[in-house]
Amino acid sequence: MPWGLRRRGTSVASMARDRLGGLTLAAAYTILAACHEAGTAVPGRALPAALLSAQDLLVAALLLARPSVRTVSRQWSDRLVAAAALLVPFGLHAPGAAVTSFSAALEVAGLLLALLATATLGRHVGVLPAVRGLTTRGVYAVVRHPMYAAYMLLFIAYVAGEPSAHNATFAVAACALLVVRLRTEEAMLGRHVDYQEYRQRVPWRLVPGCY
Numbered sequence: 001m002p003w004g005l006r007r008r009g010t011s012v013a014s015m016a017r018d019r020l021g022g023l024t025l026a027a028a029y030t031i032l033a034a035c036h037e038a039g040t041a042v043p044g045r046a047l048p049a050a051l052l053s054a055q056d057l058l059v060a061a062l063l064l065a066r067p068s069v070r071t072v073s074r075q076w077s078d079r080l081v082a083a084a085a086l087l088v089p090f091g092l093h094a095p096g097a098a099v100t101s102f103s104a105a106l107e108v109a110g111l112l113l114a115l116l117a118t119a120t121l122g123r124h125v126g127v128l129p130a131v132r133g134l135t136t137r138g139v140y141a142v143v144r145h146p147m148y149a150a151y152m153l154l155f156i157a158y159v160a161g162e163p164s165a166h167n168a169t170f171a172v173a174a175c176a177l178l179v180v181r182l183r184t185e186e187a188m189l190g191r192h193v194d195y196q197e198y199r200q201r202v203p204w205r206l207v208p209g210c211y
Contacts (some may be wrong), residue, residue, distance in 0.1 A: 002084065016066035018130070019202035023061045025127060048104075049108070051111035052158070058118050059125060066123040071188075073129040082127050085177040089151070091181065093172040097162025103161030111126050112152035117147040129185045136198055142208055144186075148178045149206040182206075 004027040022079055033056035039049035073079075095103055118125065137144040155171040182205060189195040 004111065006011065018072050021069045022066060022068075026060040026063040029063065030054045033057045033060065045186075048094075048107050048111060051115065054085060055111065055115050055118060062118070062121075062123055062125045069130050069132050071131040073184070073188060075080060078129050081117065081177060081184060082129075085174070085181050086127065088170060088177060089155065091166075091176045092155065092158045092161045092174070093164070093167055094158060103157050106160060107157035110150050110157055113153065114150035115148060117150055121147065129181075129188045131189065131192065134189075134192075134198060136192055136202070141202060143180045143204045144202050145205050145208055148182055151178060152206065161162070195209050 022131075025201055033053045036049050036053040036056060039052070040046045042049065096167065117139050120140060121135050124132040124135050126132050152175050155174050159167045159171045186195075186205075189200070
């Protein structure tokens with residue numbers, strides 16, 4: 001088989017796997033949304049649970065609507081980091097009904113930022129490092145990874161609202177995984193001129209003036 005045909009077949013197979021992965025993740029996020037929606041019945045947790053459910057449904061819808069791409073990382077290390085970054089936060093204990101106003105405000109702020117970042121990212125949303133297009137408007141004009149910044153804010157809110165060694169350990173691990181994940185993504189995107197220019201315009205990854 002000519003090299004060109006073999007490469008085309010590999011690209012088609014890669015796009016099919018990416019599409020199947022998107023469908024599977026969309027189904028998982030839909031189930032997760034239903035679980036979070038049930039949490040709105042817990043006293044004092046109605047707003048955070050509703051925002052979490054909305055975030056899950058938005059991600060699910062965007063995963064279904066996004067176009068398939070050829071350039072997706074196939075490194076097992078990237079897959080493991082992406083999976084761990086998704087699963088480790090489930091080990092965090094959410095604050096109870098008697099949460100302080102500070103941690104409650106921090107949690108809502110993190111969830112609202114996550115919703116805004118996800119909506120701005122739109123059909124470019126993904127889990128594995130991939131070239132899905134470049135978003136530079138809105139919150140992405142302030143930092144390059146506002147969604148990860150939102151998640152970290154949420155982890156901090158969980159520790160503040162439910163302080164324990166368990167929560168602190170999981171929060172540190174989750175934040176570390178997100179940093180590894182964003183660096184992996186930037187290593188792939190950094191090969192493209194448009195991202196190099198974007199990185200010069202927006203030098204901060206997560207926190208303006210800090211990192």
